[in-house]
Amino acid sequence: MAAVRGAKATLRRDVRQALAALPRAEIDAQSSAVTERVLSHSHFQRAATVSIYLSAPSAEIDTWALCRAALHSGKRLYVPRFSTLASGADARETHSFTEMLMLRVYDTHELDHALTVNKWAIAEPALARADGTPRENALDAPGGLDLIVLPGLAFDRQGWRLGQGKGYYDRHLAHYATPYPATATTSLCTA
Template identity: 40%
Template sequence: MALASEAGGGAAAAKKAARREIIKALKALGDDAMAAQNAAIAARVLASRAFASARTVGVYIHCAKLHEVDTMPLLRDALAQGKRVYVPLVDDRNSNMRLLHIDAADDMRPAPPFGILEPSVSYADGSARENVMEMERPLDLLLMPGLGFDAAGGRLGRGGGYYDKFVRGLQQRAAEQGWAPPLLVALAFTEQLRDGGVPMEPHDAFLDAVVTPGALHLCSDAARRAEAGGG
């Protein structure tokens, strides 16, 4: 389970140490092993009831240089199924980002400094892309990246705070509209799942589920209901 929050620099030090360990393990993961894990994770997501029933889906775009789980097969499958898909656009270095609607994978272009694919701010006709925070329907599912995870829904990010800040905004908007909040689902290589838990602080968002090559870890009642077919 997630480790209890520690005061002051204790939590920061624990996170820093955990990040070093996980990054080292990911760098040691060979290309063939990574490809096999990517395929197994994608298969588990596609087989899940939560993904099948979601009409609106947020999908992070993976960064190969950071050894993140590849999301492109899931994005393409979601588009092929007719789901409404939203992907991140980083606005600045102050942990601000948006999720914008795309119609196709070709709507994205590499962005510096890591070459991660991002959408343009407008459609081909010049109109503004739909922003998740402005749409008149709930976001059903958000596939999230991260560096470390545990089976209780703990998530250790890379320190930028983008997703924690964004998720708080999503949850607040859902509450204001009377919607159920989106299911927060992380994708993780085996090397990213820590049996002893990950360090967590009060501002860190807990996940509803974590998908690894070997299992779909259901971490909340909402995720368990979704997989049972209860919505």
């Protein structure tokens, strides 16, 4: 198992270096092409509720246009928020872990003006809206999500995803699959 972890760490480092060398114009062109492809896909077109990652200001596929298109077409949009929680039931325990929530963004005004940037330079919604009402969590959404769009750093020939290495999406998908096993997923990455 340690050999696999080491190989993944090496692959992540190599892919990040290659992506860092990509010109911004190339990333933008790939982002536009991927956005058009997702928008034309039947899973997206049929979806009433979607979860889409908010891209980091790096070599990730830019998902902001995809989020705007989802909202403009009347879809319910959920985006990630990373929350640090105390681990264990013992209040004296000092360890914590970070979980990923998928919280609803209700309109383009919220998407453009009500998000804050976290420690990874990724925009995310607050737990509550401006009026103080809690944001809907995708796990509580009536009927669940129809489509989850998540980031990928690299993929193997069988389509298995290599993420950033923190396991947020892996844990979230495993937790989400219990009540909603038939939710479609797709991952995006820069080539």
